[in-house]
Amino acid sequence: MIESLRAGRRQHSSLHGVGVYRPTRAVSNDEVCRTIDSTPDWIEARSGIVTRRFAGSEETLTAMAVAAGGKALADAGVPADRIDCVVVASMSNLVQTPPLAITVVDGLGLPNAAGFDVSAACAGFCHALATASDMVCTGQAEHVLVIGVERMTDIVDPADRSIAFLFADGAGAVVVGPGDRQGIGPAIRAADAESLAALRMNTSWGDFRADPALDPPMMKMDGKRVFRWAVENVVPACRRALDAAGVTAADVRAFIPHQANLRMIEVLADRLGLAENAVVARDVRDSGNTSSASIPLAMHRLLAQGDVGPGDIALLVGFGAGLNLAAQAVLLPGQRR
Numbered sequence: 001m002i003e004s005l006r007a008g009r010r011q012h013s014s015l016h017g018v019g020v021y022r023p024t025r026a027v028s029n030d031e032v033c034r035t036i037d038s039t040p041d042w043i044e045a046r047s048g049i050v051t052r053r054f055a056g057s058e059e060t061l062t063a064m065a066v067a068a069g070g071k072a073l074a075d076a077g078v079p080a081d082r083i084d085c086v087v088v089a090s091m092s093n094l095v096q097t098p099p100l101a102i103t104v105v106d107g108l109g110l111p112n113a114a115g116f117d118v119s120a121a122c123a124g125f126c127h128a129l130a131t132a133s134d135m136v137c138t139g140q141a142e143h144v145l146v147i148g149v150e151r152m153t154d155i156v157d158p159a160d161r162s163i164a165f166l167f168a169d170g171a172g173a174v175v176v177g178p179g180d181r182q183g184i185g186p187a188i189r190a191a192d193a194e195s196l197a198a199l200r201m202n203t204s205w206g207d208f209r210a211d212p213a214l215d216p217p218m219m220k221m222d223g224k225r226v227f228r229w230a231v232e233n234v235v236p237a238c239r240r241a242l243d244a245a246g247v248t249a250a251d252v253r254a255f256i257p258h259q260a261n262l263r264m265i266e267v268l269a270d271r272l273g274l275a276e277n278a279v280v281a282r283d284v285r286d287s288g289n290t291s292s293a294s295i296p297l298a299m300h301r302l303l304a305q306g307d308v309g310p311g312d313i314a315l316l317v318g319f320g321a322g323l324n325l326a327a328q329a330v331l332l333p334g335q336r337r
């Protein structure tokens with residue numbers, strides 16, 4: 001009798017490349033204040049956001065994901081036929097089927113790739129990255145394209161002053177592949193189901209279709225509750241992620257948290273006790289909160305600016321609706337794998 005099944009081939013996983021797509025239209029705080037009762041100064045003081053990008057009608061989720069994914073493949077130097085799977089994280093995908101990941105397989109012409117979507121709100125990218133890393137480590141895939149993509153403007157009411165100034169659109173992607181050393185640490189995940197209402201859709205499409213008198217489905221947020229929860233829970237999860245990867249806060253060269261808002265990022269960075277020369281991603285200033293796209297967007301900016309380099313240790317943490325989070329330490333993509 002067979003008592004055990006064969007495990008997949010074990011190997012290391014690492015980040016091979018990163019690519020992004022930023023929508024062409026930049027939107028100032030002045031412009032946001034045309035639809036809400038607010039001021040540019042209030043928005044900048046409370047969120048740190050100065051400008052953000054809103055996608056136009058041609059900048060669909062698929063178009064942005066394909067653009068970011070194609071750049072990540074080029075950055076990694078991995079040909080299209082070597083991608084085995086595409087994993088797309090998104091919370092703003094209103095087309096439930098076919099999976100967004102398969103539209104990317106089609107758009108990029110990946111002849112050997114499977115694909116599936118991940119829905120974990122602003123923690124989506126870190127969950128997707130962990131899944132891709134596990135696929136590579138267990139020999140289920142050689143190369144996986146991981147994409148975070150959002151059109152938050154499709155699910156945020158531009159007249160809702162509690163939320164309209166925060167969220168924005170964009171896409172970021174990484175290629176995960178084999179490495180000669182482990183470049184992606186184990187993910188730490190957590191959820192607090194008691195905070196389900198803190199960040200949620202006000203209604204479902206099903207309820208809206210049954211009763212068109214309802215408001216259309218839009219995101220609602222208890223900003224204070226989200227802030228408090230994140231400050232309490234994100235730092236311990238980050239510490240556990242560093243511990244799991246066998247490094248300490250002093251080893252971290254780049255802290256790349258979900259770009260929720262700058263005040264929160266500053267509090268988290270402060271509490272982590274990073275080294276003086278550690279770089280903190282502050283892409284939120286120019287990109288707003290792009291949910292599952294925010295971490296690869298911020299990673300790309302730090303690398304493009306030369307603030308960090310290949311092989312540097314970065315701490316990633318995504319957090320949001322659920323409320324839920326995922327965190328992992330990584331070696332930034334570059335020459336040595």
Ligand SMILES: CC(C)(COP(=O)(O)OP(=O)(O)OC[C@H]1O[C@@H](n2cnc3c(N)ncnc32)[C@H](O)[C@@H]1OP(=O)(O)O)[C@@H](O)C(=O)NCCC(=O)NCCS
Nearest residue numbers: 037038039042046122161162223224226227260261319320
């Ligand atoms: C959203 C957030 C910036 C709001 O800041 P805040 O300090 O909590 O603001 P409050 O909601 O307590 O409102 C404070 C005051 O500003 C007012 N206000 C709220 N929104 C405003 C706006 N857009 N413009 C001007 N004033 C506003 C409120 O009416 C309130 O006025 P009052 O003191 O006279 O009652 C903050 O809660 C936050 O950053 N939360 C985290 C949200 C987040 O990151 N979500 C994404 C997670 S994925």
